Amino acid sequence: xxxxxxxxxxxxxxxxxxxxxxxxxxxxxxxxxxxxxxxxxxxxxxxxxxx
Numbered sequence: 609x610x611x612x613x614x615x616x617x618x619x620x621x622x623x624x625x626x627x628x629x630x631x632x633x634x635x636x637x638x639x640x641x642x643x644x645x646x647x648x649x650x651x652x653x654x655x656x657x658x659x
Contacts, residue, residue, distance in 0.1 A: 615621050646653065 614647055
């Protein structure tokens with residue numbers, strides 16, 4: 609990870625790793641939530657576009 613090389617102290621490196629993991633998990637959660645919403649509302653979505 610490029611962020612790890614930017615820091616010298618061990619606790620700074622550990623914090624960079626934790627923040628990176630947190631951001632990854634947040635983006636994955638957003639993607640899963642959008643996917644579930646699309647599947648759940650698929651009938652409404654197709655009606656909206658006239659198919």
